[in-house]
Amino acid sequence: MGLTYNTYLNSTKIFGCKNCKTHLADFDEIVSRNFRGQHGKAFLFNTVVNIKQADAMERNMTTGRHVVRDIICKxxxxxxxxxxxxxxxxxxxxxxxxxxxxxELLCTVT
Ligand SMILES: [Zn+2]
Structure with missing residues (x-):
């Protein structure tokens, strides 16, 4: 991919990385708010920007077996x-x- 630049979302309500405020997702892209992560409440999104994807791995979750990969703030x-x-x-x-x-790992950017 070479040199990449951060994507800036243009929305009234945006989720950003709590640590560095980089835009991660648009409120409108939420599919479900009924998820739990390792730190508590979590949201399911259609699309997320400015992330890197780790290697895929199998994980047994409460809802069954899934192939997942961690996503990391770019x-x-x-x-x-x-x-x-x-x-x-x-x-x-x-x-x-x-x-x-x-x-828990997000902040709201407006
Ligand atoms: Zn970050």
Missing amino acids: QCNETVGWKYDKAYEQTEKYKEGKYILES
Whole structure:
């Protein structure tokens, strides 16, 4: 990819990295607020920007077996959540290709 620049979201309500305030996601991209991460409340997003993706790994979660990868803030290398690569349970398939951001690791940028 070479040199990359941060993406700036143009929205009235934006989630940013708590550590460095880099824009991560638009409020309008939230699919569900009913998730729990390692630090408590977490949100499921359609798209997230300014992140790097770690290697995929299998993880057993309360909702079954998934292939996930950690997502890391491009700016400060802080882990901010994870991405669902694959869900094995039919009922969990809607999560594939979507992202989890942990509420505790976010700040609101307006
Ligand atoms: Zn950051």
